[in-house]
Amino acid sequence: NTDSGTSTSGTATVLKDTAKAFTINNFVGKVLTIANEVKYIIANDADEIFVGERFDTEPSATAYTVNPSAPEFFLANGTNFYKCDATTLTRLDNSTFAYAFDGVEQHIGRLFGWIDDRIHWSDLGVGEHYSRNSFLSVGEGIQRVKSLGDVLVIYTAYRTLALRGDSPEKFELITVLDLGTTAPKAVANYRGLYQLFLNEEFGVIILTKDKLRVERGEPVSVTEGYLNDD
Secondary structure, three states, X not given: OOEXXXXXXXXXXXXXXXXXXXXXXOOOOOEEEEOOEEEEXXXXXXXXXXXXXXXXXXXXXXXXXXXXXXXXXXXXXXXXXXXXXXXXEEEOOOOOOOOOOOEEEEEOOEEEEEEOOEEEEOEOOEOOOOOOOOEEEOOOOEEEEEEEOOEEEEEEXXXXXEEEOOOHHHOEEEEEEOOOOOOHHHOEEEOOOEEEEEEOOOEEEEEEOOHHHOOOXXXXXXXXXXXXXX
16 A cells, blocks of 8 residues: 545545645556545545545545556456456456456557447446446447547448547547458557458458548448558
């Protein structure tokens, strides 16, 4: 623990501990753990800690700890959802804050997980905590989700969608192609500029970042020659 104590009051995104004299902004980038919730710290003053996402339960007279953010990775296989911090493998889908995702993808400081037709996003900087109602439905079963720059691309069997925006308040979900994939493992990024996927009718489809910013765009190319030339 970097620090610990008991909160004296709290709001939706602020914990206050009047018994403390914190060094200002000393906790930025660390995580706050309180009442089984883990929140990413964006600022602190002498007796208040500010977190990036709302508490499910506002903290008052509750024990807490401040910890460094541990390097960790996440696994999802449709049945279980795990976190590993290099020493311990922890199952997360049996908690009240996570689900047994079909798959997960990191994007803009969050972890996105999908189940059936829903795409869920974690709290900022905390891949294990999914707040209530933090999801969107795309109306069809999701095959794969993959980040490309500042856009999260969502594939169903019949459509390609783009989730744009850098925070839930700004998220915008649009359909960019009336083509999808039933080969989720074939989705791949190339040079950080293109995303390729396999469509049963047209073969290899190539998307660019620019096309993902335009509603109802067209694929750059579906030809073998394009790949060879580039």
